[in-house]
Structures are given as structure tokens and as C-alpha cells.
Amino acid sequence: MRRWIGKAFCWSAILVSLLGASACSRAPAVLDPHGPAAVQISGLSWLLIGLGTLVYVGVSGFLLAALFRRRQAQRAVGVSRENGGPPIVIWGGIVMPVVVLLIVFGLTLNTLIALSAPEHPDELVINVIGHQWWWEVEYPAQEILTANEIHIPVGQPVRIRLMAEDVIHSFWVPQLHGKLDMIPGQTNTFRIQADTPGAYRGLCAEFCGIQHARMLFLVVAKAPADFVAWVETQRAPAAAPTTTLAEQGQALFLDSTCAQCHAIAGTTAAGQLGPDLTHFASRSEIAAGVLENNRTNLATWITDPQKIKRGSLMPATLLTVTELEALLAYLESLK
Numbered sequence: 499m500r501r502w503i504g505k506a507f508c509w510s511a512i513l514v515s516l517l518g519a520s521a522c523s524r525a526p527a528v529l530d531p532h533g534p535a536a537v538q539i540s541g542l543s544w545l546l547i548g549l550g551t552l553v554y555v556g557v558s559g560f561l562l563a564a565l566f567r568r569r570q571a572q573r574a575v576g577v578s579r580e581n582g583g584p585p586i587v588i589w590g591g592i593v594m595p596v597v598v599l600l601i602v603f604g605l606t607l608n609t610l611i612a613l614s615a616p617e618h619p620d621e622l623v624i625n626v627i628g629h630q631w632w633w634e635v636e637y638p639a640q641e642i643l644t645a646n647e648i649h650i651p652v653g654q655p656v657r658i659r660l661m662a663e664d665v666i667h668s669f670w671v672p673q674l675h676g677k678l679d680m681i682p683g684q685t686n687t688f689r690i691q692a693d694t695p696g697a698y699r700g701l702c703a704e705f706c707g708i709q710h711a712r713m714l715f716l717v718v719a720k721a722p723a724d725f726v727a728w729v730e731t732q733r734a735p736a737a738a739p740t741t742t743l744a745e746q747g748q749a750l751f752l753d754s755t756c757a758q759c760h761a762i763a764g765t766t767a768a769g770q771l772g773p774d775l776t777h778f779a780s781r782s783e784i785a786a787g788v789l790e791n792n793r794t795n796l797a798t799w800i801t802d803p804q805k806i807k808r809g810s811l812m813p814a815t816l817l818t819v820t821e822l823e824a825l826l827a828y829l830e831s832l833k
């Protein structure tokens with residue numbers, strides 16, 4: 499029996515250390531909050547972890563005590579219950595769980611109330627529309643349309659209005675807020691705020707098709723002055739190409755299938771199916787967080803997107819080496 503108990507404790511220790519190790523990986527961290535809402539959620543998480551640990555240690559203690567008592571009882575004949583109080587089943591099986599669950603319910607309700615901030619006219623409003631498998635990002639007041647990267651000013655509440663184009667998605671930036679579903683035909687909203695500048699990883703938290711795991715985005719929190727400068731850049735139409743190669747690339751873009759799915763402000767390209775590319779080169783990632791935005795990755799993405807993201811709506815584009823060079827030069831000029 500002792501060997502069995504030893505084994506059980508060994509496995510518990512291994513599981514606990516694995517959980518600890520996973521928290522140190524590069525996965526989005528709920529326990530590393532960078533905004534008021536995330537601080538609330540992280541506080542609740544720690545409380546639940548503490549409560550869970552207490553219950554686990556308590557139950558393990560009782561289990562050990564019961565095993566030890568049984569061994570003694572086997573030796574001494576005729577051992578009876580020492581006191582006449584209610585059996586431990588009533589306290590441990592009914593009273594304790596009810597008390598613990600009531601505490602958890604109260605704490606969760608309290609956090610939910612703290613997170614449900616009503617809309618305020620001073621908030622910066624950003625519409626985020628979920629697509630299979632990318633994020634359309636619109637700043638209605640600033641008249642900005644972008645994708646997969648949400649820029650916000652540090653220390654300012656931001657109203658995120660969530661919608662979906664095709665199926666249900668879920669918006670989650672663990673370091674800034676909890677999850678919220680994006681449902682077609684419905685608008686769900688919440689308020690996020692980042693207290694420190696940085697790039698926070700966001701992801702889709704609702705299974706939405708084969709590329710669900712590769713539907714990522716970034717929330718980039720920057721100093722208010724930097725945010726104003728970013729808005730000014732993004733509001734402007736795309737710059738005209740300055741080199742012959744980029745000019746050829748633009749002509750190619752406008753005459754090919756690219757322009758049927760993508761829009762570039764200041765040109766005739768006005769496609770609505772894919773991400774707006776007006777300031778494509780200012781984004782750090784392509785294919786919704788799958789690849790770093792550099793020349794090699796972009797070339798692969800344009801010539802064979804299905805290799806990178808099977809099932810995506812982006813078709814392969816057949817190009818000669820010269821045509822690809824021109825197209826890359828043009829896209830790289832869209833700062």
C-alpha cells in the first residue's frame with residue numbers, strides 16, 4: 499500500500515511541475531496581466547489555483563489518514579467511531595463542496611461585474627470582424643481599415659466591438675482580457691486597456707475550421723503620441739510607387755486576381771474578400787500571425803499559400819521570377 503501511495507504522490511508531483519513548466523513557455527499568459535481587466539482575471543485565477551490546491555492537499559491528507567487508520571484498525575479488533583457527531587461524509591461531501599462552490603461563484607460574479615464596463619463616449623472604438631482565418635480591423639471614427647494587427651494607445655480604454663463574417667470565432671488576448679465570442683449577425687463588445695507598451699498576442703479561442711489554430715493577431719500598445727502618428731500614417735492612401743520595378747508590380751497587382759480580393763486605398767483595387775493591403779508593409783506578420791512579414795515568406799505566401807495555410811481562400815498566383823520580384827517590390831513599398 500505504501501508503495502502505491504508513493505507512486506501516486508510521484509505522479510502528482512510530476513503533473514504539478516509540468517503545469518508549472520507550461521506556464522513558463524511562450525504560450526499566451528493569463529497570469530501575466532498588462533491591463534485592468536486582465537489583472538482582475540489573473541487575480542481570480544490565482545484565487546482558484548489557491549483554493550484548488552487547498553482542497554487537493556486536504557483531500558490527500560484525509561486519504562492518507564484513512565489508509566493509515568485502516569491499517570491500525572486491521573491490527574486492533576473492534577475499533578468504533580470515537581464521537582457521536584455527524585459522519586465526515588456530511589461535512590466533507592456536502593457542506594464543504596457547497597461552501598467552496600459558493601465562494602467560487604461569488605468571486606466569479608464579482609469579477610464579471612468588474613469587467614462589464616458600459617460604453618463611454620470618450621472610448622476609442624475599434625470594430626473587429628472575424629473571417630476564416632483572419633481578422634478585419636476597422637477604426638470607424640479614424641476611417642482606418644487594416645487587418646490582423648490592432649494598435650491602441652497605452653493607458654486609454656478601448657471599446658472593442660466584435661462581429662463575424664462567416665462562422666463563430668472568439669477574440670482572446672490573454673494578457674489584456676478574457677475571451678469573447680464573435681457571432682455572425684450579432685455585435686458583442688468589451689473594453690480593453692493596456693497599461694504597458696508592447697505587442698500582445700491574440701488568438702481565436704473558438705474552433706472555426708481547419709486553420710483555427712492559425713488565426714492569430716497582435717495588439718500593439720504604444721505611447722499616445724506614437725499612436726497619433728500611427729493613425730495619421732494609416733489614414734493616408736497608399737504611396738505611389740517610386741521605382742520602375744514597384745510600378746510594374748502595381749500594374750501587375752491591379753491587372754491580376756489580387757485586386758479582386760484585396761483593396762489598396764488610392765488605387766482601383768477594391769476587393770473585399772481578403773485583408774486591406776493599403777499599409778501592408780507596416781505590419782509585422784502575414785497570413786494572420788503565421789509568418790513574419792519578410793521577402794522570403796511573402797514570396798512563398800503569394801506563390802503557394804495553400805502550402806502554408808491549407809484551406810485558406812487565397813489562391814496560388816502563377817508568376818514569372820521577374821513578375822514576382824516586381825510584385826514584392828510593390829507590396830514592400832506599402833508602408
Ligand code: CUA
Nearest residue numbers: 667702706710
Ligand atoms: Cu476563428 Cu477559431
